[in-house]
Amino acid sequence: MSADVPHLPTEVRAAGLTLQQAAAVELRGSSVHLSSGAGCGKTHVLTARYLSHIKNDRSSVGQLVAITFTERAAREMRERIRGSFRKERDQSSTEHRTFWEDRLEELESAPINTIHSFCGNLLRQYPAEMGIDPQFEILDEVLSLNVRWEAIREELQSLLLEESDAGNSLRALTQLFGWYKIQNSVLHLIEELDQGAWSDFLNLSEAEYRARIASLKIQLLKRYCRFLLTSDPTSVKYLTILLKSRYEGNLLPVKVREAIEQLQALSSASNLQQAYEELHKTLLGPKEIIAQLVDPEEAENVKEALKGFRDSLKNKLDAFLENESGEWSFNDFEVAQQFVRVALAVNDGYSRRKKDRAVLDFNDLLVMARDLLKNHPDVREELAQKYSFILLDELQDTDPTQMELVRLICDTGLKYGKLFAVGDAKQSIYRFRGADVFLFNELRNEMPEPGQLDLSTNFRSQKPILDFVNTLFRKVFDSYVPLEAFDRPVLEYPNVEFLWSFPEVEAASEKVSVEETRQAEGRLIARRISELLQSKEERIWDSKTRTFRPVRAGDVTILFRSMSNVQLYEEALRYYGIDYYLIGGRAFFAQQEIYDVLNVLRIVENANDSIALAGLLRSPMAGLNDQSLFLLRQSSGDLWDCLFSESLPSLPPDQMEALKTIRTFLKHWSNIKDHVSIHDLLVRIIEDTGYDAALQFEFLGDRKLANLWKLVELARRFDQAGFFTLTDFIERLAELVENEPKEEQAATQPENADVVKLMTIHQSKGLEFPVVIIADYNRKKSSPVGQQVKWQRYFGCVSSPPQDEDPLPFSDQNWRLAAIADRMEDDQEELRVLYVACTRPRDLLILSAGFNKFNQERNPYVHMAKLDPNSWLLKLGQKFDIRTGEILQLVPEDLPISIRVISETDKGIAQAPYEKSRKIPGKLPDMSRYKPLDNLL
Template identity: 40%
Template sequence: MTQLTQEQARAVQERRVSVALSAGAGCGKTHVLTQRFLSYLDPEATGGQPARLRELVAITFTERAAREMRLRIRRACRARLLAAPDEPTASYWVGLLREMDSARISTIHSFCRQLLCRHAVEAGLDPHFRVLEEVEAQTLLLELLDDVLRRRLAQQQEPFLELLTTYDLPTLRQMVQQLLECRLEIDFPYWTQRTPEELAQHWEKLYQDWFSAYRMEFLTDQHVQNLVQLIRSGQKVSELVRQRWDQIETLLKGLPHSSNLQADIQLLRENAKVQDLRAKSHWPDEDFYIQYKEAAKKFRESALKKLESFSRWPEPSEVETLARMALHVLSLAHEVLQAYEEEKRGQAALDFDDLVAEAVRLLEGPYGQDVRSLLAAEIRHLLVDEFQDTDPKQVRLIELLCGEDFLRGKLFFVGDYKQSIYRFRGARPEEFHRLRSNTPPGGRLSLTVNFRSQPGILDFVNALFCEELGPEYEPLRPHRPQRNPEPIVEFLWAKEPAQETSDDESPEAEETEEPFQAEAEGSEEAKAAEIRRQEADWIARRIRQLLDSGQPLVHDEEAAREGQERLRPPQPGDIAILFRALSNIQIYEEALRQYEIPYYLVGGHAFYAQQEIYDVLNLLRAIQSPQDDVALVGVLRSPFFNLHDETLYWLARSGAQQ
């Protein structure tokens, strides 16, 4: 067996109970998953009673991960074949290699598709059903949305017209689209039968529950904590300042249960001002004054402002109007979904969400017991990767597949709460915590030894997550020694000009921050753009400095393969810049070009987002739907026809007159 750490070996060898493996990033999770799969097939590891390949099911999150796992298992089988001590052992591994293409290693959607194909009749499906690709399903849904909007517009229905008087058509379309994206989380039949009054009452209850919790959590706000820390710092201040501090602490203490919240917020705001406290006699020194003034400003302008905005519930008439509008929008989305389901039935098609839902329905339905018994006999061991990105429906499927053996050694699942990135698709990382807590203690295992990063990086990650995730967080431990000179984590803070303290900002200087002067319209956007340009320049300049320094900073993999551990100077390909969004990417590209840094953009304007593709799509939409004026204008303006806007205007005017 490949050399494993103590943690990895336990995760591979534990057989008494099912295993819930919490695996940190870079800790060899895929390697362990592969070795666990192989251990079921190894005659030596199983005491001469290996599982058959078809009795193992491995579920990965992506097709790419499934291919990688299959490839790793194939390589490991080949290595064991070459190391076989005798002919029978070699013949065994040769047989496994020949069967490897039939190994049941797939995504959960592929598994469900195969299950439904085998039991289409029991599931009430067309045996020849097809699966819509994600892009195809999304396109169909949007086309049906446009059809519904056009039909409602042509019918001149009163609720629809009321929506159009409040929102324009593109905004309304976007609102319905957002509901469609959350369709799995909405009980449309239930909510479309509710009255505006019932929905308004539901909203108010949700608000009251949430705001009660928020009032309790307000004291943990960072700006509140910073102000309280300064108040309790023990600094010598005047009696007037001390009186205001005592008032602030008293108000904060009673805030969660205040009977007159608005008045208390106003008192907090007044007591947190320093406009009339500029004399030196009030403060121990100028530095503390400036520090407190900045903390008080952020307390007022961030924490208190947020609390005040959250504390106001609209008038009942306003809420009922919003509820009525919401139900109108919900009915539009429901109509689109009904048309979508009808269209899929007509095509004998399922989308990816249907695959899991129909598989669960099959296993829970009239024929469920028979199908589950069959699967229980077929599946001896079930392995699931990336469990933190599963949704409740997928978790229910796994529970049904395991049946009574759910915690008795049949299931091996791997996840990491920190690495959940698909919540927007319905993933619920708390499901991983729930199942892990239900697993017997002997099966709650962890991988914490990191093979990817140096100690300095891991120290930063641990410091960042330990407070955020609380006592459940398991610190990552380094496998490799620290080779770079520390510190190896740097921060480049691009600050707003207003945040910089001027030389004349002293207790005796003129107070200008209270009240704050109104800023010109658009100044916030301009300020943000300036900060981004500053940040981009700093990043590019720092990268240029690293590349020109010649300082050995990067682990030399070629030398490591020769048995030598050393560092080499960085190259452009060693550096990555990560963004939350690419909306302002051009600013950073300009900075990189200015400092002559070669780069390429990953995830930028993809093939289907290019203008040429939009032109073709507009042409096809205009042909399919002559009423789609937007698509028609788009194709007429494209290189297909190359009409100017002025020409389109006169054509439209001429058509209207006719």
């Protein structure tokens, strides 16, 4: 590795980097921690740095490791590096061309990959050290879940009879929770396995545990009170009404400020209960306050808000106020330890199963690679010799094991020039996978000062979008560095739009479902896209021609927080005749085609499953209609008997034909099922029934077909794994259908097709699009229900008592406190997700939401508060009048932003002039087949 480079290589300056970027590319001698806002060229700089190691440090491709976190990002990074090499080759003199040709060839096998594949390769090089089979297979998410379930079932069964601590723990837990809940709880726990922390937790004495919780509780209360005042949508909504009401006299603000101060002082109160009661009294709202309000409507608002704020505080502070020493029949700490003991025993069984089958899951790859480096200094040394520079993208998404790995790979070079790490703390959005943004900041503080670098010039978005982002997030993130716009032409059209829709209601009291509001929103989005596509307005910047051009379908991307309701938006797009491409919808296992396959397999496996049989008969595989099914049912009690009886009911000829055909097939499939692989059986079923062709002609046919083939592929992987039978496959599939793990739906069109794209915000990370619509902006986050136990990083294991028992068998106080700690972190993460979304567009950002109805409030703050905001809308409404787009409470840093607000009722959407000019399909697709099966049975 070369030492300091004394002067700036001119090639780098010529590459068109900013001074900030060039500094990051050129620094040597110190490692670099490059922190940057979105779109400031992190990946761009990382690519330039890679190139500069080849050019200026004379490194070979094999000496450079580039690591990122997703396959997509790794592909993109390799592509960008390849592009930069090609450029070098094309600009080189003849004698240097071969140099770059060779580097390009080496690049194909260069270590530019995800951290998981880096670890996988490492383990294959040193299998003996870790005692693993070098030919190990990697279990993906779905298959590892299967093996985990198998371990849970079998290990719990044998533990139940075992005389051991774990056995005793399981028996005690079963009495408390019942068998079913234990299984799910154990699954939940082992997915969060943190072996070291678990052993520490088991070694804690009760006194140590209680002391730890007591100190945590005080720290938590302090943070929580601040959170309630600034970020909790419910309490902030009431506070907003109280503080922003128009009043005469000063009693209300005085009282509210007094309450705020009391709330802030709670965590240092010597007697918490007493301090809380004082606060409660302040908020009781003396009559004089109301009397000072001129406007009766305002008086009503204030009265409601005072009560709402009081009740919400009581509810939220409850967990802190309770006395721990209640009369409980069980001890919460013991229950938590019992869970950990059982989960550890099951996890041992899971590890054994993996070892026997020579398979590793994703987590094993990281943990084992970490242990390999930790426990084998010789391997560490070899690696240090082999790799001169480590380039790491998306540092903010590292989890503790990954960070340990990075430290071990860099070894003594960690601070001294070996590591080049880039990231953005504001874009850390993988907490649910264990990412911890704290690690990002911690590493920064360890770096020598010259290596702590920043980027703040954004090359992606038009200036007004950045002004909007800065205004919205300035107060949201600590030490926010505003994004500066790269100098380029700006449009006269507003680059930010609010798109608010609400269904038309007859009477003010009429209730509107969330689904209806989303449908109206979908229609307004589709209408707006259609308007943009028809418009001749030149609003998309083309960097090649350096001019603006009109919007094309492929410019538009709709981003979702969650894909659960995406079909409502898809329907609207189809209704408007807009082609689109759904990137990996999450609910793969919740699709009708998956149910259909499950039904047919169930019936082939077990003829007595009449629910599955009914499902099969009415699916396109058999093609019977409800009337025929009804007649079949009537003619005999049992559907199967009737299907195979001599005397069939009289059915129309086509239905009779369909019935006889499926009967023949069913006999045939049952005969071959034990002699062919699961994959072949499935393919045979599809071929016999022409199911693939039938799906093709349905609504969203392409995607259904792609999903079907994805399922066939899953069956092939089951066969390949070699240890699953058809019964296993059916059982696992049924579980997957029930639990809906995060499996993406199959892709149907190339991602670069010129059609509108729909994806989650997580999938959009690192990407950019000309037009971005953030849909479902006011979506409320649903909280998990029915969970019995969880691992919380500060509290350790906490368990929730069975809620149907009165009194509760053990205290749920720690469970609730741990939930509060998680809730606050989740809230921060939600805002980071919003930041990622708002920083994706280049030319136009549209925020869209469907509301019940707009209330008539004149005061913008009260208006917003009454919409019952989620955390996104809360932040938006604190800074903007969401009805007009005006900035509220200007501060000197705020720049004027022109925001276009479109708000429409359903009727308004339907009456839009351009809709009439569109060719609209006659009717929406017939979804009647999707009604639940139990209607029939």
